[in-house]
Amino acid sequence: MLRFMAVCLMALMLGACASSGQKITPELVSQIEVRKTTVAEMSELFGSPTSQSYGAEGKLSMTWMYVFVGPFGTGMKQQSLAVLFNDDNTVEKYNVLDAAPGGVRFGP
Numbered sequence: 001m002l003r004f005m006a007v008c009l010m011a012l013m014l015g016a017c018a019s020s021g022q023k024i025t026p027e028l029v030s031q032i033e034v035r036k037t038t039v040a041e042m043s044e045l046f047g048s049p050t051s052q053s054y055g056a057e058g059k060l061s062m063t064w065m066y067v068f069v070g071p072f073g074t075g076m077k078q079q080s081l082a083v084l085f086n087d088d089n090t091v092e093k094y095n096v097l098d099a100a101p102g103g104v105r106f107g108p
Helices: 002-014 039-046
Strands: 018-020 051-054 060-069 077-085 091-098
Touching: 039 060, 039 077
Parallel strands: none
Antiparallel strands: 018 060, 051 060, 060 077, 077 091
């Protein structure tokens, strides 16, 4: 009986869902205003970025990622938000990619 319970517990653990990052929802994205939203406000909305770098012109770019994997690897969903900031640390432009089936791409 103990062995059976251990096998069942392991099966539940292996079949569990997993996610990383914060979901990028249209409601959150609608709060981004070009030339108004700051780096600090972006971090408040989406948490710590997955990556950040400076381009050749010295402009900061940040990327946020969200990944969800359903039970047994089914229902995978990936989202990314890439933002380029102006010299005054406000959003210059951004792009959202939702790689789920039927996902959308939007941004100014």
